[in-house]
Amino acid sequence: MKLLTTNFLTCAVKTCKTSPLSFPLHFKDATLERTEIDYNPLFIRNVLPRVNWDALTTTATELGLQSLVPARNPGTRTETETETDIKDEELRKLHNLLLETGVVEGKLVCGNCGFEYPIKEGVGNFLLPAHLV
Amino acid sequence: MLPTPSTSHVSYDRIYEPAEDSYLFLDTLSSASETAWLHSRFSTASSNTQNQQTTVSTTSSTSTLLRKRTPSTKPTPPPLVVELGPGSGVIIAFLTAHAHTIFGREILSLSVDVNPHACRATRTTVETALNESKATRHQEVVSDTEQTTQREHHGPPPTPDDNTDHKQPSTSIYLASLTGDLTTPLRQGEVDVLIFNPPYVPTDSVPDIDVLRNTFPAPAPSPISIQRDRDGSGCMNGSNARRKLELSFEESSHLLALSYAGGVDGMQVTMRLLNELPSILSPRGVAYILFCRGNKPDEVKDWIRGWNNHGDGHDDNGKNGDGNRPAGSGARWSAETVGSSGKTAGWEKLEIVRICREPFADGPRD
Numbered sequence: 001m002k003l004l005t006t007n008f009l010t011c012a013v014k015t016c017k018t019s020p021l022s023f024p025l026h027f028k029d030a031t032l033e034r035t036e037i038d039y040n041p042l043f044i045r046n047v048l049p050r051v052n053w054d055a056l057t058t059t060a061t062e063l064g065l066q067s068l069v070p071a072r073n074p075g076t077r078t079e080t081e082t083e084t085d086i087k088d089e090e091l092r093k094l095h096n097l098l099l100e101t102g103v104v105e106g107k108l109v110c111g112n113c114g115f116e117y118p119i120k121e122g123v124g125n126f127l128l129p130a131h132l133v
Numbered sequence: 134m135l136p137t138p139s140t141s142h143v144s145y146d147r148i149y150e151p152a153e154d155s156y157l158f159l160d161t162l163s164s165a166s167e168t169a170w171l172h173s174r175f176s177t178a179s180s181n182t183q184n185q186q187t188t189v190s191t192t193s194s195t196s197t198l199l200r201k202r203t204p205s206t207k208p209t210p211p212p213l214v215v216e217l218g219p220g221s222g223v224i225i226a227f228l229t230a231h232a233h234t235i236f237g238r239e240i241l242s243l244s245v246d247v248n249p250h251a252c253r254a255t256r257t258t259v260e261t262a263l264n265e266s267k268a269t270r271h272q273e274v275v276s277d278t279e280q281t282t283q284r285e286h287h288g289p290p291p292t293p294d295d296n297t298d299h300k301q302p303s304t305s306i307y308l309a310s311l312t313g314d315l316t317t318p319l320r321q322g323e324v325d326v327l328i329f330n331p332p333y334v335p336t337d338s339v340p341d342i343d344v345l346r347n348t349f350p351a352p353a354p355s356p357i358s359i360q361r362d363r364d365g366s367g368c369m370n371g372s373n374a375r376r377k378l379e380l381s382f383e384e385s386s387h388l389l390a391l392s393y394a395g396g397v398d399g400m401q402v403t404m405r406l407l408n409e410l411p412s413i414l415s416p417r418g419v420a421y422i423l424f425c426r427g428n429k430p431d432e433v434k435d436w437i438r439g440w441n442n443h444g445d446g447h448d449d450n451g452k453n454g455d456g457n458r459p460a461g462s463g464a465r466w467s468a469e470t471v472g473s474s475g476k477t478a479g480w481e482k483l484e485i486v487r488i489c490r491e492p493f494a495d496g497p498r499d
Contacts, residue, residue, distance in 0.1 A: 001308070
């Protein structure tokens with residue numbers, strides 16, 4: 001499960017969906033893997049506008065990877081800045097973090113209800129026990 | 134013709150084997166008309182001008198869409214393509230590996246399946262297809278470079294746009310296989326393309342997924358029965374699965390039943406998903422859902438066209454909603470059949486319906 005996946009995930013419990021605490025889900029006991037992916041600066045640059053930066057910062061910090069996240073989303077520059085202002089070094093770090101870093105084992109925990117979704121062999125299990133459905 | 138992803142590693146005793154319905158998705162989504170539509174819908178903004186000149190011959194709705202879009206230099210993000218219930222993974226692998234041809238750009242993709250075996254199989258299918266696509270592409274680039282070295286030296290620099298250079302290595306990303314119930318793990322408003330080949334065969338009931346919530350192996354309830362095609366519903370997709378029901382043990386029977394048993398009218402699972410569509414799709418989002426004749430797709434399409442686009446959802450009058458839309462909202466829901474098969478046999482008439490908001494339409498056109 002690539003790290004960018006967490007940008008699109010939330011708690012499966014219906015009543016948690018409206019709570020800001022249900023996003024992002026928080027990693028616990030995570031085992032990371034690195035998979036080499038062809039670096040495409042245009043692609044990663046286009047991905048950035050849809051990344052929730054606060055959530056990414058939280059997630060990266062929890063995994064000890066905060067050094068890969070710039071303070072500000074390079075994909076949302078103001079109009080006075082040109083595209084060349086996006087530093088290649090920043091893009092490479094984000095490529096590394098979002099697309100090459102994956103979680104193979106561990107848990108994703110909801111900050112609202114505390115439910116722990118297990119990740120095994122890189123597959124997150126979001127099926128809820130019957131009493132939570 | 135685009136190559137079909139290999140699924141030779143998949144165990145069909147617990148995962149739905151690609152069949153006519155799966156291939157209908159591949160044919161429909163790679164058809165000239167559908168790729169043209171997807172290219173327009175998900176074009177990077179910087180290629181708008183070019184598209185305006187080249188899409189004159191496409192449908193009127195496409196032209197309207199492009200004319201009304203405000204020109205912008207900001208590129209649009211790559212679409213997030215999600216398949217629910219991918220089974221072997223043949224469809225999402227096809228879409229991810231051939232994203233350049235189908236969407237005109239690279240994509241992000243992921244899948245959600247209740248069957249954990251299917252989750253792992255899908256990941257392998259997608260990764261294999263991506264690697265093969267990369268190898269093919271590499272060969273093309275090598276031979277192309279040898280033949281056109283001179284042109285490259287004098288040609289213009291590459292356009293800063295991820296959809297123009299079809300010779301660059303494919304960098305579409307398969308994010309994850311998730312085990313889950315339909316869209317429940319996903320944040321609202323993020324899905325740009327949703328693919329669903331649902332359990333559509335009319336059956337007495339939908340199998341319980343509770344058994345999957347616990348760790349496998351676990352006792353499975355008795356296999357549900359499949360109605361024969363007495364009512365001419367044309368939904369006997371069960372022929373394939375039925376054979377396996379007789380040959381397999383309970384767990385795989387249960388898993389396979391989950392892949393095709395659709396309950397009343399074969400619509401119980403599809404209806405749950407349709408009710409989530411307005412909240413799960415992004416504003417530019419589109420869903421492709423397969424129906425068989427017994428699902429009464431014409432009624433379903435009429436019902437969808439009656440949804441308004443007000444906040445979190447649609448009118449809840451059930452089928453044949455009255456189509457009331459809030460004043461001032463230009464957006465409406467569109468539901469069109471864009472692919473079909475088995476028209477003559479009466480055995481299994483399948484169709485794929487494309488469902489999306491048409492935010493650029495001129496208003497009601499009933």
